Amino acid sequence: MYRQSNQTSAVLQRPRSFNEAIVxxxxxxxxxxxxGAFGRVKLARHRLTGAEVAVKVLRKVAHNLPVLSEPDVMRTLEHPNVIQLFQVIETHRNIYIVMENAAGGELYDHVPKCGLQEEEARRLFRQIAGAVSYCHDKGVVHRDLKPENIVMDGRGNPKLIDFGFSARxxxxxxxNEFWGTLSHFAPELVLRQAYEGPPVDVWSLGVILYFMLTGKRPFRGPTDEEMLRQIVLAMYRIPPHVPIEAGKLIHRILAVYPRKRPTVKQILQHLWLREGEQYLPHDSSEAPLKHPDTEIMTILFDMGYDPYKTWVSLAKRKFSMTMATYLILQHQKSQGPGCMFQGKPVPPRVKPRPCLLDLSHSPVLPKRSPSEPALCTFPFPCELLLPEGAKQSGQKGIRSASLPATHLHCLPSRTPAPDRASQSDSGQPHANRKLWKRVTGRIAACVRQLDRAS
Structure with missing residues (x-):
């Protein structure tokens, strides 16, 4: 799935356990x-949800300094064709970058020797170019775009990975940093000239499109020197089976002079990419959700997470343990019905608080006292104005949410507690009252926190 930046295959090793307790x-x-040259990537299981994730481990050593900013860049990116960041854990020795696991493998392995069919190449390249355009709009240049740094998810969609060489x-x-993969170097990199970032990514997109349509790279030779000479002179041949319009697009992209290359937005407007209604441009930079998903917030509450702290973690984009659990659940939910909690979770070391009873199936709800707020009308913290203490630095303010009132209830746990199975119906009202007091007590604590913060 992940390869070294010099195009050699990933070195698979025997699994090693994480040796730091926090991870x-x-x-x-x-x-x-x-x-790779800068770190290892491991397949791991999130203990609370059972979800499989990819964890990149970067050592805090001198030769890794150029890539230690990778998590900071990834925090700013949120796009369906960019690998999703779940969590960043920093210790004295390492940085752990927890990401979604795109189990479909690298794009490199999906391209046959003769190249992809035109329709499939157009579909994939459209998504790849859309993701690069989004990164450029966010002020991020990748600088190591290649088929090995594009992975496929379970639905056959591409995702950009490995932002270790990226820059703002x-x-x-x-x-003036010159790194990446030789076969994808733009001429200005070969000549060691100061360069603008986006045109370098555009050149790499041209190499990728050529590879997708032909199964070969446009610049190749018996030695690195010969390959670099071909790059500087833009010496390559497009096979006759490549569609004419696609060939014209490749010629436009692989222009020696950076200023003659189109921008990614101009590439997306090209006739070949616009062919067919399903390939018409769309706004790929979707606005992030303004409010947390209430269903996921309810599950987190059932796990024992504090709603207020969860809300603040999401608002400040901390990429903490709490935010990671939320994002993993959100990712599972996006995969379709029935995808949450697939498989049996590994017993967590920090165990979630079990839910005693599912209120949604309770035949009788206890009567509340006049001082107790009704759950059906009490808003989640995400519906309230974020206090000053929870605002991001430099942020002018966040508007108060306007979500409708939400019913709070505990979802049924996956494995009932042993004493619950033998619980008689006559004991349910007492259990309901205890759960009611616990829920309202937690809500009251959140309100007190908001009052103190304001």
Missing amino acids: RDQYEVLEDIGH FTSGQKL
């Missing part, structure tokens, strides 16, 4: 799935 308590390592840029800014 080991949350994730169980399953196997090593990749090894502003319009007109010149960069």
Whole structure:
């Protein structure tokens, strides 16, 4: 799934356990799935949900300094064709980047020797270019785009990975770091000239499109020197089976002079990519949800997470343990009905608080006293104004949410407690009252926190 940046295959190793408790308590390592010049990538299982995730381990050593900013870049990206970040765990020795596991493998392995069919190549390239355009809009240049750094998810959609060589840029800014993969180097990198970031990514997109349609890279030779000479002179041949319009697009992209290359947005408007209604441009930079998903918030509450702290973690984008659990559940939910909690979760070291009773199936609800708020009309914390203390630095403010009132209830746990199975119906009202007091007590605590913060 993950390969080294010099195009050699990933070195698969025997699984090693995470040797730091803060990580080991949350994730169980399953196997090593990749090894590169700067770190290892492991397949792990999130203990609370049972979801499989990819964990990139970066050592805090001198030669890794150029790539230690990768998690900071990934925090700013949220796009369906960019690998999703779940959590960042930083210790004295390592940085652990927890991401979704795109189990479909690398794009490189999906392209046959003669290239993809035109329709499939167009579909995939459209999504890849859309993701790169989104990154550029966010002020991020990837700088190591190649088929090995594009993985396929379970639905056959591509996702960009490995932002270790990425950088932030502003319009007109010149960069002077020269790294990446030789066969995808733009001419200005070969010549060691200061360069603007986006045109370098555009050149790499041209190499990727050529590879997708032909199964080969446009620049290749018996030696690295010969390959670099071909790049500087833009010497390549397009096979006759490549569609004419696609060939024209490749010629436009692989222009020696950066200023003659189209932007990614211009590429997306090209006639070949727009062919067919299903390939018409769409707004890929979807606005993130303004409010947390109430169903997921209810599940987290049932697990024992504090709603207020969960809400603040999401608002401030902390990518903490709480936010990771929310994002993993959200990712599972996006896969379709029945995809949440697939498989049996590994027993967590930090165990969630079990739910005693499912109120949604209770025949009788206890009467509440006048001082107790009705659950059906009490808003989640995500519906209230974020207090000053929870705002991000430099943020002017966040509007009060306007979600409708939400019914709070505990979802049925996967495995009932032993004493619950033998519980008689006559004991349910007493259990309901205890659960009611616990729920209202937690809500009251949240209100007190909001009052103090305001």
